[in-house]
Amino acid sequence: MTINAATPQKKTLMTRRQFFAWAWAAAIVALGGQAIAMLVRFIQPVSTSGFGGLVRAGKVDEFTPGSISQIKAGRFFLYRMNDGSFLAMYQKCTHLGCSVPWVPDEDQFHCPCHGTLFDKTGQVLGGPAPRPLDLFSVVIKNGEVFVDTGNPIQRQKFDPSQTMKA
Ligand code: FES
Incomplete structure (x- = not known):
């Protein structure tokens, strides 16, 4: 089987711009999650644990x-x-x-x-x-x-x- 060198290759990787857009979105989601977790902890009553806490x-x-x-x-x-x-x-x-x-x-x-x-x-x-x-x-x-x-x-x-x- 021969490969035609003139056939254009399909682009399967994302562009740099797409990568940074995804990275920003992931960072924003992570920060939002942390902010929500902190808010939930802040409004909860004092929680207790065992020794060490x-x-x-x-x-x-x-x-x-x-x-x-x-x-x-x-x-x-x-x-x-x-x-x-x-x-x-x-x-x-x-x-x-x-x-x-x-x-x-x-x-x-x-x-x-x-x-x-x-x-x-x-x-x-x-x-x-x-x-x-x-x-x-x-x-x-x-x-x-x-x-x-x-x-x-x-x-x-x-x-x-x-x-x-x-
Ligand atoms: S006197 Fe308590 S461990 Fe030695």
Whole structure:
């Protein structure tokens, strides 16, 4: 079979102009989609997730002043202080990372691994831990307590400015 060299070839590729027109259209559709997604997220109520995100602890009134509550889904303890403010502490020991339980009979946190003791505000009372329990930011919205478990905050001591007023 021979091919006639004089026969014009069919153009199957798009022109440069068509390519850029398609690229612009695709970019505009993508940006529009992102804008709609951001708008939907903005108008939705606060959403919560598990550890590593925003965790709903409960209604403000569920926590009596002076109480320590463990929020297992968020791996933190929520201390409602006597003045009604909140302090959220990561349950991870600042020594070697063991999970530290609250021991009501001792009125302190007591790490089972190497014995570090922490007071209600997470300050070291004794043992090898080099610093207090890390904090998480507390957000109070519509009478509910949320804790941002995405960014543990290191500190050298307790300070009342670390608490969130209800
Ligand atoms: S891991 Fe807690 S004291 Fe060592």
